[in-house]
Amino acid sequence: MDSALIPKEAKRCSFPVFAVGIAVAGVIVLWGVYAMGLCWLKGLNQTNMNDYYGFALWIWADLAVIAIGGGAFFTGLLKYVFGIDELKNIINLAVVIGFVCYSSALLILAIDIGQPLRGWFIFWHANVHSMLTEVAFCLSLYFSVLIIEFIPLILENRKLDKIPFFHHLSHNMHGVMAVFAATGAFLSCFHQGSLGGVAGVLYGRPFAFREGLLVWPWTFFLFTWSAAAYGPCFTLTVLKIVEKITKKKLVKDNVVYTLAKISGWMITTYLIAKIIDTVYWALVTAPSLGFNFMSFYSNNKFYGLWILFAEIVLGGIIPAAILIKKDWRENSKLLILAIVLGTLGVCINRWVMVLQVMAPPVMTFDTWALYYPSWQEVATTVLPVAYGVILISLAYRYLPVFPQEKELNAE
Amino acid sequence: MIKKHNKAKAHKFGMVIDLDKCTGCGSCMVACMSENNVPFKENETNKKDSITWMHVYRLTNGKSFPDTEICYIPRPCMHCGGKGDHGHSPCVSVCPATATDYDYTTGIVSQIYTRCFGCRYCMAACPYHARYFNWWDPIWPSGMEKTLSPDVSPRMRGVVEKCSFCFHRYQAAKDTAYFEEREDITEDEYQTACAQACPANAIVFGDLNNSEHEVYKLVKPDPYHGGRPKEPKAFRLLERLGTNPKVYYISEREWVRKAGDNYVKGKEKDHKKHNTE
Amino acid sequence: MSEIEEKIENSSVNDDKVGLAQENIKGDSGLGLGVIFFILAFVVFFLSGWLLFPKLLYSKKxxxxxxxxxxxxxxxxxxxxxxxxxxxxxxxxxPQIGMCVECHEEQLGDTKDEEIFVTQYVENEKEVPxxxxxxxxxxxxxxxxxxxxxxxxxxxxxxxxxxxxxxxxxxxxxxxxxxxxxxxxxxxxxxxxxxxxxxxxxxxxxxxxxxxxxxxxxxxxxx
Structure with a gap:
């Protein structure tokens, strides 16, 4: 039915099967869109946020998708700037994932604000001292870079490629892609960093506050580093899921191992910095503001030392160890464990740096603020996931995302 | 002529609250709400999304009967001078759209409702929970619109609001001063609604830069340390964070003064956690 | 994306399956037509923005x-x-009507406007909106x-x-x-x-x- 659009010599499931799959994800998208509409029309009273807990589940999702979408800029940097050429076999997937993640992040920001029609104030009346301003500018700019990186792939669709103009356009865009990859990496350093800065500059919130370099708190650098380190984990996780669903091998092992190894060393170096940061904060920063380290992890029903353990050990040390040791990362089960744990690890880190920040009391006579999301928040947070499934499915079906697919699946 | 008026010495308006006098009656909260057109919900059960620019907290010394003691702490916006007292208040520095700013001529932190787009970053930045979000559009009981103050603009859904130290009263006082061709306003001309409403006279308001004013005499702010009180019985909330608030508290009771800040165990003698109930 | 596709499709239908980009290079007649169309569109949009838009944006009372x-x-x-x-x-x-009445308790001149003022507002003790x-x-x-x-x-x-x-x-x-x-x-x-x-x-x-x-x-x- 749609065979004319499917890349040559590629096997895809029949259209009805595909349509059913898309429809299932589509229903979830509709549910999310309905919830989003409620938030826009009725206001943020649709959420369970309150004056003590002004950041919702979806803000965590926002930070998390940007972190795991970091695979796009980092893989681009490795391929185009550092010249690791074999990564061309996975870069398309990284770009598609990045596109999904960043478009979702921008959508979430548009839902999150109380007066969406005034959203442009962040650009027009920008306060240059605010980390959020930096986030907004770099995020929008980097999203445009991602669009530019995504277009050539779309134009490689069998049907579109027949149009000479598109064929040449796509070819020429590939030629200058290094410039955009470098720009993307530059912008990413700043928006990933400024997202880290969002929490780190809050000197009224000892749980989040970090000293730093000039105007940038340490979290600024940690966020950039962790997005680069963990982003590839998510890229690989998605690759494994796509391979599982399509029952096909799509990228050669040596490519996967290269990316996994780089990710492993990045996570290791990040962890060293993160642990130093945590220890310094626990022993120097927090006490100087009058807080015991343990006061952030006790006297409440949810946050205990387990979250620190989950973030640093389960989501950090274990995946790092697996990924840097050759035997372990080349064991398929261990590799999957590592990339999944890595993805979860960075998501927990983002949770800690945005949602846990809201929880501990600062005034001595104040109480812990705990929060659970309303269904509208859950639906709008699930929305990007379902949207991502649809977009990645469409891309896989109609675009030559995996250059090695033909070779690996030749009969 | 214009220059003359702008050369007037900078004010630094602040508040001193005597916690030993405060009875926790809540008059300040009521006066504030009616003065500033603060919206309310039909059902105020969930206090965490109610708006109270002035909020009275209750704390105890944590001891059992008969040694139990109670103290009430009214908490308006602290109008922080921020680190180094240069106007980089926790909230002002983070607002992405410049919807809140620090006025160097009065020391007051503004909130501009028509500029705010409701990202709530300032609320996350404020350790005092002095900032409130309008989760709903205000609904006034029929006829009540007519009793709203024309000097304070009502807020719409989706923006943040907070105590303004009744800035419109400062504007009105200045108008009178201009009309009478006076250089400056007097202490009693500009008083906040809460200060005037307090039946126990626990709240005193004035210019911390003016040694004639009562607030100055009560706490003796130290200009070299961001206005930290030199008066030993006076304290500010969360002094260690370096927010440099302009709201001071006074108490004879040591446990009350201790409750104003956090202390690491072992580093400070007689450290106790005091909890609200 | 779809917009671009559409444009391409339309132009290829109109111009015998020749892409828009190539068409401009190919013929002078096409270029001239394009310029005229551009100028015409510019004038239409410019004038409507200049003259019509304010009329739509503001109502008069x-x-x-x-x-x-x-x-x-x-x-x-x-x-x-x-x-x-x-x-x-x-x-x-x-000024509120009390101040006006100091002079205008009765009609002073013979204008229609003053007549409206005195008969409708002064006599009824109504403020002028x-x-x-x-x-x-x-x-x-x-x-x-x-x-x-x-x-x-x-x-x-x-x-x-x-x-x-x-x-x-x-x-x-x-x-x-x-x-x-x-x-x-x-x-x-x-x-x-x-x-x-x-x-x-x-x-x-x-x-x-x-x-x-x-x-x-x-x-x-x-x-």
Missing amino acids: QQPFNFNHRLHVQEMGDCESCHSFREDGSFTGI WLIYSRQPDCVFFSHAAHVIGANMDCKTCHGDIGESTISKPYEVNRITGYSRDIWGKNIWGIKKHSWDSMKMDDCAECHLKETQSKGACFQCHK
Whole structure:
């Protein structure tokens, strides 16, 4: 039915099967869109946020998708700037994932604000001292870079490629892609960093506050580093899921191992910095503001030392160890464990740096603020996931995302 | 002529609250709400999304009967001078759209409702929970619109609001001063609604830069340390964070003064956690 | 994406399966047609933006009756005689009917407008529902005392020649914001020739920066 659009010599499931799959994800998208509409029309009273807990589940999702979408800029940097050429076999997937993640992040920001029609104030009346301003500018700019990186792939669709103009356009865009990859990496350093800065500059919130370099708190650098380190984990996780669903091998092992190894060393170096940061904060920063380290992890029903353990050990040390040791990362089960744990690890880190920040009391006579999301928040947070499934499915079906697919699946 | 008026010495308006006098009656909260057109919900059960620019907290010394003691702490916006007292208040520095700013001529932190787009970053930045979000559009009981103050603009859904130290009263006082061709306003001309409403006279308001004013005499702010009180019985909330608030508290009771800040165990003698109930 | 596709499709249908880009290079006739189309479209959109848009954006209302400022200034001597300060320094704005009645208890002249005023408002003791050209949005605080007494400014700097007017111009209101057109100014691009041409925040800030070396803090003008 749609065979004319499917890349040559590629096997895809029949259209009805595909349509059913898309429809299932589509229903979830509709549910999310309905919830989003409620938030826009009725206001943020649709959420369970309150004056003590002004950041919702979806803000965590926002930070998390940007972190795991970091695979796009980092893989681009490795391929185009550092010249690791074999990564061309996975870069398309990284770009598609990045596109999904960043478009979702921008959508979430548009839902999150109380007066969406005034959203442009962040650009027009920008306060240059605010980390959020930096986030907004770099995020929008980097999203445009991602669009530019995504277009050539779309134009490689069998049907579109027949149009000479598109064929040449796509070819020429590939030629200058290094410039955009470098720009993307530059912008990413700043928006990933400024997202880290969002929490780190809050000197009224000892749980989040970090000293730093000039105007940038340490979290600024940690966020950039962790997005680069963990982003590839998510890229690989998605690759494994796509391979599982399509029952096909799509990228050669040596490519996967290269990316996994780089990710492993990045996570290791990040962890060293993160642990130093945590220890310094626990022993120097927090006490100087009058807080015991343990006061952030006790006297409440949810946050205990387990979250620190989950973030640093389960989501950090274990995946790092697996990924840097050759035997372990080349064991398929261990590799999957590592990339999944890595993805979860960075998501927990983002949770800690945005949602846990809201929880501990600062005034001595104040109480812990705990929060659970309303269904509208859950639906709008699930929305990007379902949207991502649809977009990645469409891309896989109609675009030559995996250059090695033909070779690996030749009969 | 214009220059003359702008050369007037900078004010630094602040508040001193005597916690030993405060009875926790809540008059300040009521006066504030009616003065500033603060919206309310039909059902105020969930206090965490109610708006109270002035909020009275209750704390105890944590001891059992008969040694139990109670103290009430009214908490308006602290109008922080921020680190180094240069106007980089926790909230002002983070607002992405410049919807809140620090006025160097009065020391007051503004909130501009028509500029705010409701990202709530300032609320996350404020350790005092002095900032409130309008989760709903205000609904006034029929006829009540007519009793709203024309000097304070009502807020719409989706923006943040907070105590303004009744800035419109400062504007009105200045108008009178201009009309009478006076250089400056007097202490009693500009008083906040809460200060005037307090039946126990626990709240005193004035210019911390003016040694004639009562607030100055009560706490003796130290200009070299961001206005930290030199008066030993006076304290500010969360002094260690370096927010440099302009709201001071006074108490004879040591446990009350201790409750104003956090202390690491072992580093400070007689450290106790005091909890609200 | 789909838009581009559509364009391509349309052009290939029209021009015998030749892409738009190539078509321009190929024939002079096509280029000429394109230029004419471009100019035509430009003129249409430019004119509708210049002439039609303001008409759509603003609705017009007439004042209850005409007010002759020139005549009143001649009779009363100056603006302050009617637009005065209260004792607390607040500004009265447009006088209430009590002040007018001091002269207009009965009709003084023979104009239709005065007749409406006396018969409909004075005799019924009803305030005139004037539409205020310079009414600022609700979030704005403006101190006449600071400007007129404190800074010795004249009325004209902000209000222009209204004291010279003999009739009341129509009150134009922005359909989206509900604000008077005098705030944005007559010129749709926001270009102004006189200090009184518009009364936006930027206009206030411009003068404040010049005269006081600071635009001022937000609360200086916002409430």
